[in-house]
Amino acid sequence: MKGFTLWFTGLSGSGKTTLAREVEEALLERGMKVEVLDGDVVRTNLSKGLGFSKEDRDENIKRIGFVSHLLSRNGVVAIASAISPYEEIRRRNRDMIERYVEVYVRCSLDELKRRDVKGLYAKALAGEIKGFTGVDDPYEEPKNPEILVDSEKETEEESFQKIIRTLELMGYIPGADNSDEVSPEEEEKIKQRLHDLGYI
Amino acid sequence: MKGFTLWFTGLSGSGKTTLAREVEEALLERGMKVEVLDGDVVRTNLSKGLGFSKEDRDENIKRIGFVSHLLSRNGVVAIASAISPYEEIRRRNRDMIERYVEVYVRCSLDELKRRDVKGLYAKALAGEIKGFTGVDDPYEEPKNPEILVDSEKETEEESFQKIIRTLELMGYIPGADNSDEVSPEEEEKIKQRLHDLGYI
Numbered sequence: 001m002k003g004f005t006l007w008f009t010g011l012s013g014s015g016k017t018t019l020a021r022e023v024e025e026a027l028l029e030r031g032m033k034v035e036v037l038d039g040d041v042v043r044t045n046l047s048k049g050l051g052f053s054k055e056d057r058d059e060n061i062k063r064i065g066f067v068s069h070l071l072s073r074n075g076v077v078a079i080a081s082a083i084s085p086y087e088e089i090r091r092r093n094r095d096m097i098e099r100y101v102e103v104y105v106r107c108s109l110d111e112l113k114r115r116d117v118k119g120l121y122a123k124a125l126a127g128e129i130k131g132f133t134g135v136d137d138p139y140e141e142p143k144n145p146e147i148l149v150d151s152e153k154e155t156e157e158e159s160f161q162k163i164i165r166t167l168e169l170m171g172y173i174p175g176a177d178n179s180d181e182v183s184p185e186e187e188e189k190i191k192q193r194l195h196d197l198g199y200i
Numbered sequence: 201m202k203g204f205t206l207w208f209t210g211l212s213g214s215g216k217t218t219l220a221r222e223v224e225e226a227l228l229e230r231g232m233k234v235e236v237l238d239g240d241v242v243r244t245n246l247s248k249g250l251g252f253s254k255e256d257r258d259e260n261i262k263r264i265g266f267v268s269h270l271l272s273r274n275g276v277v278a279i280a281s282a283i284s285p286y287e288e289i290r291r292r293n294r295d296m297i298e299r300y301v302e303v304y305v306r307c308s309l310d311e312l313k314r315r316d317v318k319g320l321y322a323k324a325l326a327g328e329i330k331g332f333t334g335v336d337d338p339y340e341e342p343k344n345p346e347i348l349v350d351s352e353k354e355t356e357e358e359s360f361q362k363i364i365r366t367l368e369l370m371g372y373i374p375g376a377d378n379s380d381e382v383s384p385e386e387e388e389k390i391k392q393r394l395h396d397l398g399y400i
Contacts, residue, residue: 033274045266046246048259059248066245067267074233076274 003072009084010105015151020081038081052131065093087140104145203272208281210305215351220281238281252331265293287340304345
């Protein structure tokens with residue numbers, strides 16, 4: 001199979017990395033080469049010293065894009081998980097990477113404040129963290145992501161299946177026996193989206 | 201074939217990138233997947249903002265090492281070309297990267313000052329550039345590089361053939377019909393080196 005980049009974008013705590021790791025496992029089981037570039041990996045190995053200014057955030061997203069690009073064009077599936085709040089830089093990566101698949105993990109701010117697993121939203125709302133995406137820094141919603149999952153309304157399993165089924169329908173990953181785990185209604189929606197985006 | 205990392209180290213102007221690009225071309229012709237990470241690529245895409253302090257240099261070399269590591273373990277030949285003056289960080293990369301082949305491109309400082317293609321040595325000697333490797337910043341010579349080429353005593357073609365022949369003998373690249381382009385004496389030296397390093 002050819003490589004591609006699966007780019008998870010969404011607010012902090014929306015569930016990007018959890019889904020990224022599940023997809024990684026599934027793709028490894030199907031014999032694909034996969035590398036996950038999530039926040040921890042990137043901060044340690046590519047972006048030490050970068051802060052949270054718009055410029056630094058953009059630089060961070062560009063670097064992840066560059067490495068995804070190198071991997072993708074050499075037959076590897078690069079799975080990136082990063083808030084990536086700005087449309088302009090996401091578009092730049094999309095233009096650079098030949099096979100770029102965007103997954104927008106949507107979740108309302110109210111729900112994220114309620115979950116607040118790491119206590120970051122509380123701190124941001126109290127002004128203890130500045131420039132926090134969704135609180136005092138913007139998140140520009142993707143307008144046409146290849147895959148839209150909603151971690152507020154869907155179960156993790158539903159979101160996961162939607163991602164896998166979309167990649168199968170795009171011909172980016174080999175099929176498996178469990179492709180009936182997506183409901184007929186969902187299947188129709190996925191096909192409609194891929195049709196609208198010009199893939200099928 | 202499996203991936204590996206070919207790491208060119210040596211002083212500024214020694215000829216690392218020229219050789220790296222020639223090897224890239226030869227490996228592409230043999231059907232391998234290759235990515236070159238040289239100074240320009242890296243400064244633009246991975247290390248914007250880093251300076252020339254020891255800490256920043258180390259960070260730069262670590263990043264190139266990390267990307268080489270990702271590529272290598274996924275079947276790609278990563279060719280890095282960087283002064284990489286410090287033994288400790290080269291060793292760190294060697295430890296991280298499973299199949300790491302170091303090419304030390306040796307050239308005397310006198311010869312480099314004489315060539316001085318970019319005029320950098322003149323500026324460094326005049327104190328206009330600070331922390332220039334070989335002038336007022338150390339270059340720690342590799343003690344046991346897999347491949348030692350000498351751009352002062354050898355022609356570019358001789359250095360190139362030595363690199364290719366070594367990679368063939370290591371079994372890292374497929375053979376070609378021109379392996380008699382290395383002299384019998386040189387062939388013996390290459391084999392002795394690989395034997396001493398435990399490869400053959």
